[in-house]
Amino acid sequence: MRAAWYSKNGAASEVLVVGELPTPTPGRGEVRVRLATSGVNPSDVKKRGRPLDTERIVPHSDGAGVIDIVGDGVSPSRIGERVWIWNGQHRRPMGTAAEYIVLPEAQVIRLPASTDFAAAACLGIPALTAFQAVHLLGDISGKTVLVIGASSAVGHYATQIAVLGGANVIGTVGSPEKAMHAQAAGAFATINYKQEPVTKRVKELNLGRGVDAIIDMDFSTTAKLIGESVVAPHATVVSYGSNNANDMEVPFRTLLSSSISLHFFLVYDLSPTDRRIALDGVTELLAGGRLSHSIGARFTLNDIAAAHEAVEGGKIIGNIILDLH
Numbered sequence: 365m366r367a368a369w370y371s372k373n374g375a376a377s378e379v380l381v382v383g384e385l386p387t388p389t390p391g392r393g394e395v396r397v398r399l400a401t402s403g404v405n406p407s408d409v410k411k412r413g414r415p416l417d418t419e420r421i422v423p424h425s426d427g428a429g430v431i432d433i434v435g436d437g438v439s440p441s442r443i444g445e446r447v448w449i450w451n452g453q454h455r456r457p458m459g460t461a462a463e464y465i466v467l468p469e470a471q472v473i474r475l476p477a478s479t480d481f482a483a484a485a486c487l488g489i490p491a492l493t494a495f496q497a498v499h500l501l502g503d504i505s506g507k508t509v510l511v512i513g514a515s516s517a518v519g520h521y522a523t524q525i526a527v528l529g530g531a532n533v534i535g536t537v538g539s540p541e542k543a544m545h546a547q548a549a550g551a552f553a554t555i556n557y558k559q560e561p562v563t564k565r566v567k568e569l570n571l572g573r574g575v576d577a578i579i580d581m582d583f584s585t586t587a588k589l590i591g592e593s594v595v596a597p598h599a600t601v602v603s604y605g606s607n608n609a610n611d612m613e614v615p616f617r618t619l620l621s622s623s624i625s626l627h628f629f630l631v632y633d634l635s636p637t638d639r640r641i642a643l644d645g646v647t648e649l650l651a652g653g654r655l656s657h658s659i660g661a662r663f664t665l666n667d668i669a670a671a672h673e674a675v676e677g678g679k680i681i682g683n684i685i686l687d688l689h
């Protein structure tokens with residue numbers, strides 16, 4: 365099969381190689397997916413900079429296609445099923461930047477007929493992360509939620525899912541184009557965090573109060589906003605990322621005196637219960653046609669380095685995917 369891989373750390377154009385690898389065959393409990401698309405996420409790009417624990421890595425965890433062979437113990441009725449994938453390259457060397465992938469059947473989820481393979485390549489990380497972030501907030505009906513980076517891949521889904529849950533969403537964005545994208549997803553207001561004082565604007569938009577909850581993708585700056593009381597007492601903050609991944613100080617006095625709850629999570633590592641809730645929840649939203657997807661750019665496998673550079677550049681609005689078959 366054709367695949368892309370890297371065997372050392374370095375810039376995308378220097379280390380990503382495209383060529384032939386043996387086509388995998390499924391073992392017991394596994395299925396093989398003939399991939400149509402592969403989703404490229406920031407964590408795929410960041411992993412390229414981390415020490416390799418194997419000789420070669422075929423990157424990317426997200427993807428979609430059709431099951432073409434099943435291993436022993438898997439119902440042959442799954443052959444021909446249209447599917448999407450989660451954790452494709454989590455703790456395993458063979459991801460979705462290839463024509464085929466073999467995975468345990470539980471990581472290969474039936475795709476509603478109305479969802480195309482491009483959108484399906486955005487589910488494993490962006491949509492599941494957004495769903496879990498909203499899930500961790502509990503009941504948000506009628507509450508005001510601040511979505512940090514509301515036009516990012518995860519933020520776009522988080523905004524939609526929070527609005528579907530009855531929340532009033534304020535989104536932070538970095539440009540007028542991104543503000544339009546966040547508003548199309550349902551945010552009633554946006555704040556350009558590069559030009560406007562976020563806490564002051566939040567209070568102007570929210571009758572002088574802090575928000576009831578934050579869905580956060582950059583804890584390195586959100587920690588400071590919390591210290592400025594961007595949140596109301598008893599608010600919940602769910603964070604899934606930080607532009608600066610080093611240890612940092614938290615505004616302990618504000619957190620304690622306002623009884624703020626902080627949650628962090630990794631989508632790769634959901635508990636089995638949360639995984640089931642998120643998979644069922646996203647499937648239900650897809651089947652009901654309630655999610656809008658945003659494909660920002662499509663690349664061929666040969667252009668995988670350009671796809672990684674596009675993720676690193678942060679200029680493209682929407683998800684970045686590869687077309688495989």
Ligand SMILES: NC(=O)c1ccc[n+]([C@@H]2O[C@H](COP(=O)([O-])OP(=O)(O)OC[C@H]3O[C@@H](n4cnc5c(N)ncnc54)[C@H](OP(=O)(O)O)[C@@H]3O)[C@@H](O)[C@H]2O)c1
Nearest residue numbers: 406407493513516517518538581582604605629630631678
């Ligand atoms: N914990 C998990 O399991 C998990 C899952 C998915 C993603 N993540 C992490 O979450 C982050 C976002 O992922 P993604 O796929 O949604 O990224 P993405 O689509 O690549 O979007 C990132 C964009 O967010 C904007 N941004 C950056 N800092 C911001 C800030 N402080 N406030 C508002 N907007 C900001 C930037 O655009 P502008 O410069 O134009 O503002 C940037 O281009 C990444 O760090 C990723 O690694 C974690």
